Amino acid sequence: MDGSLANFGYWLQNRPFALAIAGSDWVYPFVQATHFTGLSVWVGTNIAVDLSLLGAGKKSTPPLQLSDALFIWNWIGFAIAVTGGFLLFSVSAATYLTNIAFLTKLGILVPLGLVLHIVIQRKAPEWEKSQETSSMAKLAGFTELLLWLSVITAAVLIPYVG
Numbered sequence: 001m002d003g004s005l006a007n008f009g010y011w012l013q014n015r016p017f018a019l020a021i022a023g024s025d026w027v028y029p030f031v032q033a034t035h036f037t038g039l040s041v042w043v044g045t046n047i048a049v050d051l052s053l054l055g056a057g058k059k060s061t062p063p064l065q066l067s068d069a070l071f072i073w074n075w076i077g078f079a080i081a082v083t084g085g086f087l088l089f090s091v092s093a094a095t096y097l098t099n100i101a102f103l104t105k106l107g108i109l110v111p112l113g114l115v116l117h118i119v120i121q122r123k124a125p126e127w128e129k130s131q132e133t134s135s136m137a138k139l140a141g142f143t144e145l146l147l148w149l150s151v152i153t154a155a156v157l158i159p160y161v162g
């Protein structure tokens, strides 16, 4: 690992808040539960809109309407997931920074998923108006679905890879 990245990892995991999380029997599981709650809301609301783009669900609630209705919960979920994720990361930052599954999750899959998610939220009104772009909407929804499933797969693999 690059020296400055390793130094950052050791610096972060020795901050008082990181040491307090690591040193307590109940704070770490609480932070874990926070991360899981946030990511459940984030991924759950994303999947609902992606499936709607693919044509699943009630036809009376088109993807744009669903995306607008879930918008606030969607980003609240993301904020909670990122806060919990950062706190989990801070406990063993130097180790996570050498973990290929963590680096793939955070360095590639989460940024890709996030960019596509923002594109979908911005393009949804256009797609709603034009029937021609519906194949584009389906492709975007399907790709986003795959990306968040890949994020979860990479996250689950973190403890099993070096």
Ligand code: HEM
Pocket: 035, 039, 042, 043, 078, 081, 082, 084, 085, 086, 087, 088, 089, 096, 106, 110, 148, 151, 152, 155, 156, 157, 158, 159
């Ligand atoms: C927003 C999208 C995210 C999703 C869908 C996600 C998903 C997950 C899942 C499913 C796990 C559980 C792995 C397991 O215990 O089997 C996990 C753990 C974890 N996540 Fe996230 N995560 C997200 C964002 C983040 C962010 C932004 C960070 C860091 C800044 C992060 C850091 C971590 C860490 C450190 C763990 C614990 C890994 C371990 O040691 O087992 N996550 N994440």
